[in-house]
Amino acid sequence: MEYAMCYWLQKTTEHSLGCVLCAPGCFALYRASALMDDNVMKVFSSRCETPQDYLLRDLGEDRFLSKLLIEQGYRIEYCAAADAYTHAPETFTDFFNQRRRWIPSTLGVTVSILKNYRRTIRINESVSFLAILYHVFYLGLYILSPATITIAIADAFNATTDIDVWAAYTLACFPAVAFLMICYHDIAEEKKIICAAIFGTYYAIVMMIVVVGTI
Numbered sequence: 001m002e003y004a005m006c007y008w009l010q011k012t013t014e015h016s017l018g019c020v021l022c023a024p025g026c027f028a029l030y031r032a033s034a035l036m037d038d039n040v041m042k043v044f045s046s047r048c049e050t051p052q053d054y055l056l057r058d059l060g061e062d063r064f065l066s067k068l069l070i071e072q073g074y075r076i077e078y079c080a081a082a083d084a085y086t087h088a089p090e091t092f093t094d095f096f097n098q099r100r101r102w103i104p105s106t107l108g109v110t111v112s113i114l115k116n117y118r119r120t121i122r123i124n125e126s127v128s129f130l131a132i133l134y135h136v137f138y139l140g141l142y143i144l145s146p147a148t149i150t151i152a153i154a155d156a157f158n159a160t161t162d163i164d165v166w167a168a169y170t171l172a173c174f175p176a177v178a179f180l181m182i183c184y185h186d187i188a189e190e191k192k193i194i195c196a197a198i199f200g201t202y203y204a205i206v207m208m209i210v211v212v213g214t215i
Helices: 002-015 051-058 061-071 090-113 117-123 131-162 165-183 191-215
Strands: none
Touching: 002 131, 051 090, 061 090, 061 117, 061 165, 090 117, 090 131, 090 191, 117 131, 131 165, 131 191, 165 191
């Protein structure tokens, strides 16, 4: 569902507005002359020296490469008629590690493009001001989505059970707060992923209760 929404909705929207912001590595076809252009492959292949470099380059290298191409004036398109195949995550550990890389890189690269939007619009005629507004709106939703989901779970839990509203919010927020505290402690990565799986199961059980209560 994640892949379907990303391509059928998000990529087609970005394509319609002028330029796709990220050509995923597993589904992308690049023009060699574009990759060898100034400030594309040279910057892409340089070593990471700062935390920002690590965030933008290593966590989402395909998104960073797309950013470099867009800033050089190239247009990235979405082709719905293309056939492409990839291996999606099959275990929770693989999925969690994928999300842990993708979410920070998406935020970082999007903010980086928006910071220099005037220069990008001037250099790249396929990037319109409407596209920039869309990405500002998308970034806002991206940041607010965890809180929105937590509030929705709490409200649904309160509406379908006899638990008062503050207890419902406590049940909805506790796993997220607990996991945040766990991530700030020096704990092995495997144990953090196990905790994420446990909290994910907890949320699944809560939503099952909500669905049954709603019915």
